[in-house]
Amino acid sequence: MDSLSYKTVSINKQNADKQWVVVDAADQILGRFSSKVAKLLRGKYKPSFTPHVDCGDNVIVINAEKIKLTGNKWTDKSYIRYTGYPGGQRSLTATELFEKDPTRVVEKAVKGMLPKNKLGAELFRNLYVVEGAEHDHGGQQPKELNINELS
Numbered sequence: 001m002d003s004l005s006y007k008t009v010s011i012n013k014q015n016a017d018k019q020w021v022v023v024d025a026a027d028q029i030l031g032r033f034s035s036k037v038a039k040l041l042r043g044k045y046k047p048s049f050t051p052h053v054d055c056g057d058n059v060i061v062i063n064a065e066k067i068k069l070t071g072n073k074w075t076d077k078s079y080i081r082y083t084g085y086p087g088g089q090r091s092l093t094a095t096e097l098f099e100k101d102p103t104r105v106v107e108k109a110v111k112g113m114l115p116k117n118k119l120g121a122e123l124f125r126n127l128y129v130v131e132g133a134e135h136d137h138g139g140q141q142p143k144e145l146n147i148n149e150l151s
Contacts (some may be wrong), residue, residue: 011048016055022135023059025106026066028147030073034109036150037061041114041123045097054122060137061129065102069094079108103129126147 021040025033043049043056069077077094098105106129114120128137 005125009048011050011053011055014055016043016049016053017046018055018057020058020060020137020140021145022142023061023145023147024063024133025061025067030067030069030105030109033067033147034106036111036147037127038113039150040145041110041126052119054119054126057125057128058126058137058140058142059128059134060142061106061127062133063131064106064129065131066069067102067106074082074098076149114143 008022023033023037023040037059039045040059041055041056046055049055073094078091079094080089081090081099082089092100094105097108107127111120111124111128114123128135130136
């Protein structure tokens with residue numbers, strides 16, 4: 001056998017099949033929902049997945065204000081940041097962050113599940129989280145995706 005009967009196809013940015021999808025966050029549990037959205041952004045549900053390339057879809061998350069957290073996470077989960085000054089560590093509970101901006105809770109959960117490098121930053125730019133059922137990306141003709149059908 002001199003030659004292979006198949007060729008491994010490596011996707012690059014030019015020939016990646018990127019699509020626009022809309023997922024509904026209503027009555028979804030934050031962590032389980034975010035991991036599936038991160039997989040969509042990364043492109044892991046596609047047969048042409050390539051680890052070092054942005055080959056995932058552009059994801060629009062609607063109804064971010066209807067997300068659910070289980071247990072005591074609304075009061076116990078804390079989001080910590082640092083201002084850069086001595087004694088400048090600040091923290092917010094999930095409830096406080098949700099009251100400020102409900103979309104930030106979903107964004108932070110998804111961002112934490114993406115790679116911590118330039119590729120992860122590029123993938124995060126493909127995520128659009130909105131409150132309510134209306135979004136501004138109708139011109140892209142996104143297709144509705146049932147997140148519960150994904151494994």
